[in-house]
Amino acid sequence: MERTLSIIKPDGVEKNVIGEVIKRFETNGIKIAAMKMIHLSKSQAQGFYAVHKERPFFDSLTDFMTSGPIVVMVLEGKDVIAKNRKLMGATNFKEAEEGTIRKDYATDIEKNVVHGSDAPETAAFEIGYFFNDLELHSR
Ligand code: CMP
Numbered sequence: 625m626e627r628t629l630s631i632i633k634p635d636g637v638e639k640n641v642i643g644e645v646i647k648r649f650e651t652n653g654i655k656i657a658a659m660k661m662i663h664l665s666k667s668q669a670q671g672f673y674a675v676h677k678e679r680p681f682f683d684s685l686t687d688f689m690t691s692g693p694i695v696v697m698v699l700e701g702k703d704v705i706a707k708n709r710k711l712m713g714a715t716n717f718k719e720a721e722e723g724t725i726r727k728d729y730a731t732d733i734e735k736n737v738v739h740g741s742d743a744p745e746t747a748a749f750e751i752g753y754f755f756n757d758l759e760l761h762s763r
Pocket residue numbers: 676681685715733734735736738739740
């Protein structure tokens with residue numbers, strides 16, 4: 625069984641699609657092992673996205689991620705990293721497939737509604753960034 629970190633970003637929370645995103649996970653057989661709503665500080669956002677710190681969009685991205693509350697979740701299931709990324713669609717919503725979360729709700733390459741870990745190593749780091757073992761519930 626695999627785990628991944630999912631974030632509903634400030635634009636997704638603002639658009640009131642928290643339930644819609646969760647519904648897509650649940651109807652596709654993905655289980656939620658942990659969940660909370662938080663509002664990141666700038667330094668917390670910088671720590672989470674540290675792999676992107678040399679990228680030109682880093683400052684704008686970390687400003688955006690602190691612009692409002694986010695929903696962080698741990699998803700669990702077989703091949704859930706790839707499955708979640710398929711449900712999200714491409715980072716750039718213009719390249720996202722029909723029926724994906726980003727195709728349906730994203731408006732911008734940065735304001736792309738959701739984040740999902742891209743590999744087992746990043747999933748382990750990202751889950752540990754937000755949750756401790758007591759907050760994870762395999763079902
Ligand atoms: P995410 O999957 O959270 O990973 C990094 C984020 O940086 C990405 O989604 C976008 O929100 C944001 N971003 C902004 N500009 C770019 C870009 N040119 N390429 C990739 N990611 C970008």
